[in-house]
Structure formats: structure tokens, C-alpha cells
Amino acid sequence: MIPAGNVDTRFVEEGFINLDPIQAAGRLTPEAMKAVISWGDGYSVCDHCHKPFRLDYVNNPPVADFHEEAAKWLNMDSVMLTPGARRAFQVVTGTLVGKGEPVVMTGMGHYTAYLSVEVVDGIVREIKPTPDHHITAEETANAIEDSIREVGTPKLVFVDAVDFMYGNMHEVKEIAKVAHQYDIPVLYNGVYTVGVLPVDGKKLGVDFIVGSGHKSMAAPAPSGLLAVNEEYADSITRTTKIQGNVTGRKFGIKQVGILGCSLMGDPVVGLIASFPTVKERVNHFDEELANHKIVTDALMSIEGTKVASEYPRRHTLTRMDTTESFNVTAQTHKKRGFFLSSGLAKRGITGIMPGVTKQWKFNTYGLTRPQAEYLADAFLDIAEENNLAIH
Amino acid sequence: MIPAGNVDTRFVEEGFINLDPIQAAGRLTPEAMKAVISWGDGYSVCDHCHKPFRLDYVNNPPVADFHEEAAKWLNMDSVMLTPGARRAFQVVTGTLVGKGEPVVMTGMGHYTAYLSVEVVDGIVREIKPTPDHHITAEETANAIEDSIREVGTPKLVFVDAVDFMYGNMHEVKEIAKVAHQYDIPVLYNGVYTVGVLPVDGKKLGVDFIVGSGHKSMAAPAPSGLLAVNEEYADSITRTTKIQGNVTGRKFGIKQVGILGCSLMGDPVVGLIASFPTVKERVNHFDEELANHKIVTDALMSIEGTKVASEYPRRHTLTRMDTTESFNVTAQTHKKRGFFLSSGLAKRGITGIMPGVTKQWKFNTYGLTRPQAEYLADAFLDIAEENNLAIH
Numbered sequence: 001m002i003p004a005g006n007v008d009t010r011f012v013e014e015g016f017i018n019l020d021p022i023q024a025a026g027r028l029t030p031e032a033m034k035a036v037i038s039w040g041d042g043y044s045v046c047d048h049c050h051k052p053f054r055l056d057y058v059n060n061p062p063v064a065d066f067h068e069e070a071a072k073w074l075n076m077d078s079v080m081l082t083p084g085a086r087r088a089f090q091v092v093t094g095t096l097v098g099k100g101e102p103v104v105m106t107g108m109g110h111y112t113a114y115l116s117v118e119v120v121d122g123i124v125r126e127i128k129p130t131p132d133h134h135i136t137a138e139e140t141a142n143a144i145e146d147s148i149r150e151v152g153t154p155k156l157v158f159v160d161a162v163d164f165m166y167g168n169m170h171e172v173k174e175i176a177k178v179a180h181q182y183d184i185p186v187l188y189n190g191v192y193t194v195g196v197l198p199v200d201g202k203k204l205g206v207d208f209i210v211g212s213g214h215k216s217m218a219a220p221a222p223s224g225l226l227a228v229n230e231e232y233a234d235s236i237t238r239t240t241k242i243q244g245n246v247t248g249r250k251f252g253i254k255q256v257g258i259l260g261c262s263l264m265g266d267p268v269v270g271l272i273a274s275f276p277t278v279k280e281r282v283n284h285f286d287e288e289l290a291n292h293k294i295v296t297d298a299l300m301s302i303e304g305t306k307v308a309s310e311y312p313r314r315h316t317l318t319r320m321d322t323t324e325s326f327n328v329t330a331q332t333h334k335k336r337g338f339f340l341s342s343g344l345a346k347r348g349i350t351g352i353m354p355g356v357t358k359q360w361k362f363n364t365y366g367l368t369r370p371q372a373e374y375l376a377d378a379f380l381d382i383a384e385e386n387n388l389a390i391h
Numbered sequence: 392m393i394p395a396g397n398v399d400t401r402f403v404e405e406g407f408i409n410l411d412p413i414q415a416a417g418r419l420t421p422e423a424m425k426a427v428i429s430w431g432d433g434y435s436v437c438d439h440c441h442k443p444f445r446l447d448y449v450n451n452p453p454v455a456d457f458h459e460e461a462a463k464w465l466n467m468d469s470v471m472l473t474p475g476a477r478r479a480f481q482v483v484t485g486t487l488v489g490k491g492e493p494v495v496m497t498g499m500g501h502y503t504a505y506l507s508v509e510v511v512d513g514i515v516r517e518i519k520p521t522p523d524h525h526i527t528a529e530e531t532a533n534a535i536e537d538s539i540r541e542v543g544t545p546k547l548v549f550v551d552a553v554d555f556m557y558g559n560m561h562e563v564k565e566i567a568k569v570a571h572q573y574d575i576p577v578l579y580n581g582v583y584t585v586g587v588l589p590v591d592g593k594k595l596g597v598d599f600i601v602g603s604g605h606k607s608m609a610a611p612a613p614s615g616l617l618a619v620n621e622e623y624a625d626s627i628t629r630t631t632k633i634q635g636n637v638t639g640r641k642f643g644i645k646q647v648g649i650l651g652c653s654l655m656g657d658p659v660v661g662l663i664a665s666f667p668t669v670k671e672r673v674n675h676f677d678e679e680l681a682n683h684k685i686v687t688d689a690l691m692s693i694e695g696t697k698v699a700s701e702y703p704r705r706h707t708l709t710r711m712d713t714t715e716s717f718n719v720t721a722q723t724h725k726k727r728g729f730f731l732s733s734g735l736a737k738r739g740i741t742g743i744m745p746g747v748t749k750q751w752k753f754n755t756y757g758l759t760r761p762q763a764e765y766l767a768d769a770f771l772d773i774a775e776e777n778n779l780a781i782h
Contacts, residue, residue: 007422007452007664009429012438023434031398033431036657038400040427042605042612043414047403061398083474083613086650094510107635111642115650118633119485126637143637214433214656221433221656222474222613242509244498246517246534251502259477259506265605265612266427266657273398
């Protein structure tokens with residue numbers, strides 16, 4: 001590896017099939033990589049900033065157009081950019097949730113969802129996951145009712161479209177219907193869907209959509225977006241009203257929730273540069289699932305191996321259960337549980353948590369058909385090497 | 392220009408001397424550029440994330456070491472990273488300032504300072520700038536007294552080390568002494584100093600130091616840092632206490648103020664890669680000032696031209712007043728006020744606001760001696776071309 005200053009050069013995507021569950025759909029496109037190189041200086045996006053001096057009005061690079069196109073693409077009324085999805089959560093909770101006020105959210109949520117409530121001193125009221133790891137409209141209604149009875153009417157219902165634990169898909173549309181019966185707005189957490197599969201805000205009937213650039217839109221970190229419907233645009237995208245008590249200074253139309261200009265530098269330019277590819281790729285998610293099936297089929301043919309996620313798969317992020325296959329091998333293997341990641345590494349495959357052989361996650365998003373076949377064979381190879389039966 | 396996807400390739404630093412006031416000290420070092428190329432994928436920094444699963448513990452890239460070194464370098468107790476300085480302001484106001492509570496801040500502050508108070512529904516109480524555009528300890532005491540009398544004891548005093556309007560240097564040490572007499576913590580806004588000139592938190596006697604990666608530490612955007620002294624570490628860097636009411640889930644030692652892992656992707660890696668250069672360059676700020684003087688001397692030799700900032704200069708960001716020189720030319724020039732930026736552009740110089748000839752800002756940070764001399768000559772050339780007297 002060639003040192004870059006005091007930082008080593010990373011060597012992952014160049015040499016490996018990378019199955020890391022959170023990295024798969026965030027890999028930069030060649031267009032994003034070129035943009036990053038060219039727009040690496042942070043204030044580069046401000047070269048052509050004119051009145052009213054706000055980043056989302058800039059035309060070169062085409063930041064303004066991107067906002068408009070992204071809103072249309074998600075079938076929402078407007079989009080604001082954020083340095084990561086968690087900052088989008090924070091904009092929403094910071095606007096809607098006061099101290100001691102409850103937010104109903106999935107019990108399978110990401111920690112940043114919980115922290116976005118904690119940072120505004122709100123209260124989390126979880127929706128109980130079903131035994132098969134789903135979040136349902138029925139349990140949402142229960143959580144709302146419990147909240148009303150115990151701590152007050154929730155200010156927000158926060159649901160993951162696809163969760164990070166199992167990659168399961170949840171019935172957001174039905175959940176939104178329930179929430180709206182109580183007049184509670186709904187945040188669709190699309191960090192595993194926006195940029196991966198088609199998302200239509202109006203069809204879903206949600207009030208907010210959050211996407212992650214570096215998780216699912218082939219953009220550099222930190223990048224995210226918050227799509228908002230008209231009804232909440234006034235509050236979420238409110239502009240500054242503060243005024244200096246001595247100088248009388250005011251600050252134009254800067255947005256308070258996002259602290260003015262939203263997302264500078266190569267993250268926004270990379271997001272924009274990848275957007276044509278991303279818009280196109282969501283229409284081919286069936287091909288991604290077909291490739292994924294090649295791998296899960298191979299894994300399931302190893303005796304004792306199960307898919308812990310919902311099945312058939314509706315997402316390429318999957319939790320496997322190999323407690324009764326690879327984990328049995330691990331008990332006596334000289335490398336213990338590391339034999340699996342090590343066996344994969346020898347075959348040019350990385351991204352599965354080293355040492356883990358009971359339940360582990362992987363994501364095949366973006367693999368080509370030959371790569372999927374190679375990966376399937378690699379798992380079978382490792383099973384055979386370790387005398388596991390294959391059916 | 393070569394198109395990169397739907398984004399043009401930026402062509403500024405490659406072909407021009409760039410005087411943009413906010414861009415000068417943010418230009419990437421070659422080391423940062425290499426790091427950006429290699430670590431462009433957002434979750435790349437998570438490749439080697441192990442227990443306790445927090446970005447500031449990661450050793451490859453050397454994120455953990457960077458935190459420690461940066462704290463030492465600023466002579467503060469600890470450092471946390473943020474996606475931009477404004478997010479550091481928000482962490483502090485979000486922790487210390489409640490609804491309706493006052494913050495005393497400089498009347499020459501950046502809009503993000505005001506918005507960081509507005510976003511927590513706080514109140515801004517400005518320190519009146521002196522007629523020569525300085526913020527003084529005396530006026531700070533007045534602002535504190537006024538605040539106590541009218542709206543309550545301020546929760547924070549927020550001062551710029553060097554302001555963005557004039558590039559003037561303010562007496563932060565004396566201001567901190569005054570604030571501490573009232574037991575009010577002090578935030579040193581070092582977005583124009585941290586990474587540019589030596590900063591010593593203990594000598595200054597401040598409680599928080601905020602720096603900007605993309606403004607003054609040769610790092611990609613968005614990047615910033617918040618250095619904290621022990622006394623406030625418990626509150627500012629508090630870890631999560633929230634717990635799922637159904638699942639009982641907890642979230643380890645993630646920090647609430649920054650919503651968990653702080654700054655991912657190429658911004659953090661670029662920041663780290665530039666750090667050795669940045670640490671070294673602050674020791675040579677006198678050379679930067681010497682180069683700057685070559686340019687201001689030339690400008691001041693043009694009859695009617697004044698430095699609007701404090702003089703002699705203590706920073707390379709300077710506001711010029713050419714109302715009685717270039718602006719006189721602009722009245723009759725066929726290009727009106729654009730003759731100046733256009734004349735500079737012809738000579739390979741960019742970054743001054745086009746069309747402005749009364750008061751305008753420029754920053755020579757990072758120019759070599761020959762570039763400074765070339766720039767000085769260019770201004771004189773333009774003056775001569777337009778028959779302005781030179782002394």
C-alpha cells in the first residue's frame with residue numbers, strides 16, 4: 001500500500017468483492033469519483049454563489065437542478081440536503097419534537113434514529129417488532145395508543161422502509177394510514193431504499209423521506225437528503241427570523257433547521273454526479289434480487305444453513321443463520337470462527353464481520369452476475385473444504 | 392472543461408491565483424487529495440471499526456490518533472469532529488442553551504453563529520463592535536450586564552478570533568476573563584485561525600475552540616472540530632442514555648450531541664492527511680503576513696486606496712476600500728465595476744467578487760512569494776492602465 005501523507009491508501013474495492021452490508025450501495029460511481037477529484041476543495045461549490053446566497057440555488061455545479069429533480073424522482077414536494085441521514089432526522093425532530101414529547105419509532109431502528117430523539121430531549125416509544133421481525137400497522141396503532149395513554153400524543157411516527165438488522169421490508173404505506181388517522185406525520189427512513197429501489201412518496205403517503213447519499217446513492221460521506229411534503233415545508237424548511245439586537249443584522253433566507261447552506265464540497269457534487277446512474281439503477285432492482293438469489297440459494301444448499309431475514313428476499317441486505325453449519329465447523333477449526341472470513345479473503349471476498357459464524361449479514365448490491373456466481377461458488381467451496389454437506 | 396457525468400470539471404486552482412477569502416486556507420494539500428481519491432467511499436473509514444464501535448476509536452485510518460494530537464496541538468483536553476464548524480456551534484448551543492436563554496455574541500459574527508442560537512430557540516445578545524470594527528472585553532462586559540438586566544444571565548459567550556468581515560483580530564483572552572467573572576463559558580470561533588496560526592486554548596483561557604476543516608485546515612467539506620476543556624466535557628460529549636421502552640435496546644457510548652459517529656468519509660481522512668502540513672504551516676504565519684504586506688503595500692500605493700481592516704494587518708484576509716480609486720474608474724469604464732475582476736482574470740487571478748469596486752475582500756493565504764509579487768504587480772498594472780496615480 002502506498003502511503004498518502006500519514007494515511008495509508010485504502011485497498012478494498014480494487015481487489016475484493018465487498019459484501020459489507022452498509023457499503024454496497026454507497027460505492028462511488030466513476031462519475032462521482034471524477035467529481036470528487038475535481039471538487040475536493042470544500043468551498044468549490046461556492047464559486048458561483050450569487051443572490052440569494054444559498055447553496056440550493058447554485059447552478060454550477062447543478063445543485064439547484066438536483067434539488068428539483070430529486071424531489072420529482074421521489075414524488076415529494078421539495079428536497080433539502082443534509083450531511084448524512086442522521087442530520088435529516090435531527091432537522092425533523094428538532095422542528096416537531098419538544099422536550100418530553102414522544103416519537104413512535106420502530107423497535108428495529110438504527111441508533112441514530114433514537115439519538116435524533118434524545119438530542120431534542122424527546123421520548124422514544126417503540127413499535128414492537130413481530131416475532132418474524134416485521135413492523136406492522138397493527139403494532140403501530142398499539143404503540144400510538146399506548147403513547148397517548150401514558151405520555152401523550154406522538155409528534156412523529158418514524159419507520160424504516162427496510163431495516164438494518166434483517167433487511168426486511170416493512171408496511172410503511174399501511175403504517176402511514178394508521179398514523180394519519182391520529183394526525184401524526186410519518187417519516188419514511190429510506191437509507192436502504194432511496195437510490196436502491198423505486199420510492200414514491202405520494203403512493204406511500206408519507207410526510208418525510210430520508211435518504212442516505214453514502215449508504216445508498218453512490219455518494220461520498222457525509223451526505224443525505226430530506227424530502228418534505230408541502231404540509232410540513234413551512235416548518236421544516238423555515239427561514240431565519242433572528243435579528244441582531246444591536247446591529248439589526250438579518251440573514252436573508254438561510255434555513256434554520258439545516259443551519260444555512262446545507263451540504264458543501266465533494267459530498268454534494270458526488271451525489272449529483274452519481275444521480276443519473278442512481279435514477280436508472282433503481283429500475284433494475286429485480287436484477288439485483290436475481291443475483292442475490294444465486295448466492296442465498298447456494299448458501300441454503302449447505303446443510304443447516306438458513307436465511308434469518310424474511311424469505312423470499314426483497315432486499316439484497318440479508319442476515320444468514322449458519323449456527324448449524326459454519327458455526328459447527330468453527331468449534332473445531334484451528335482458526336475458530338475466523339475460518340469463514342479468512343476463507344473468503346483468500347478468494348478475494350471481504351466485508352463479512354470476521355470471526356462471526358452464527359448470524360451474519362451481507363449485501364450483494366451492485367455485484368455483476370459473474371461476481372454473484374463466483375461468490376456462490378466460494379461459499380460452496382468453503383463448505384466442501386470443511387466437510388459440510390451440500391444438497 | 393471535461394464533463395464528469397452531468398457535472399463539469401472545476402478549473403480554478405489549476406489555472407488561477409485564487410484570492411477567495413473563504414477558500415484560501417481550505418485548499419487541499421496533495422496528501423489530502425490523495426486521501427480523498429483513496430477514501431472516497433463514505434463508509435471506507437468503517438472498514439476497521441471494532442468495539443466500542445465509535446469512529447473516534449478507529450485506528451486505520453488513524454482517526455483516534457488524530458483526535459489526541461489535535462487536542463494537544465490546541466492545548467485543550469479533548470476534541471470531537473463535526474461536519475463543519477456550524478455543527479460544532481450547534482453541539483455547544485444544543486447542550487448549554489435552552490429555549491429563551493441568551494447567548495452573548497459578537498455583532499460581527501457569521502450567520503451560522505446566529506442560526507446555531509436560533510435553532511435551539513435561544514436569544515442573541517450582541518457585543519457592540521467598536522467604530523474601528525473590534526470586539527472588546529469592555530463591550531462584552533456591557534453586553535453581559537445588559538443581558539442579565541433584560542433577559543437573564545447568558546449561557547455562553549461566543550467570540551470570533553478573527554472575523555469574516557474585516558479579518559480583524561479580537562481580544563479573546565481579555566473577553567474570556569470578563570466572561571469567566573460571570574461564570575459564563577466562552578466559545579472561541581477559530582474558523583480563520585485554527586490551521587492558519589498558532590492557537591493555544593489554555594493560554595486563551597477559553598472553554599471551547601471551534602475550527603473549520605474546509606475553511607482553514609486544508610480539508611474537504613464538510614469538516615470541523617470542537618475542542619473542549621474538561622469542565623464541559625461531561626455535558627458536551629455526553630453519551631447516550633436513551634433506551635427502547637419495548638426492546639430495552641441501548642446504544643453503547645455513542646455521543647448524543649454529534650449523533651454518534653461524527654465525521655465519516657473523505658472529509659475526515661483529508662483532514663488527517665493534511666494535518667502534518669497544517670501543524671507545520673501555522674508556525675510560519677509571519678511569512679504569510681510578509682507576503683500579504685507586499686500586496687497591501689502595492690494596493691495602498693494606488694492613490695485613494697485604503698485598507699478598511701485594522702492596520703498593520705494581523706491576518707491575510709483583508710477588506711480593501713477602493714471607493715476613491717478603482718470605484719472612480721468604474722464610473723466611466725465600459726465594463727463598469729467589472730473592469731477590476733476582469734482585469735485580474737486576464738492576468739490569471741480570481742476570487743474577488745466580480746463587479747465590486749468600493750469595499751472588497753481578498754485572502755492571500757498560501758501564496759508563494761513570487762505569486763504575491765505577481766499579484767502586487769497585477770494590481771499596479773490595472774491601476775496604471777486606468778490612469779490612477781501611483782505613489
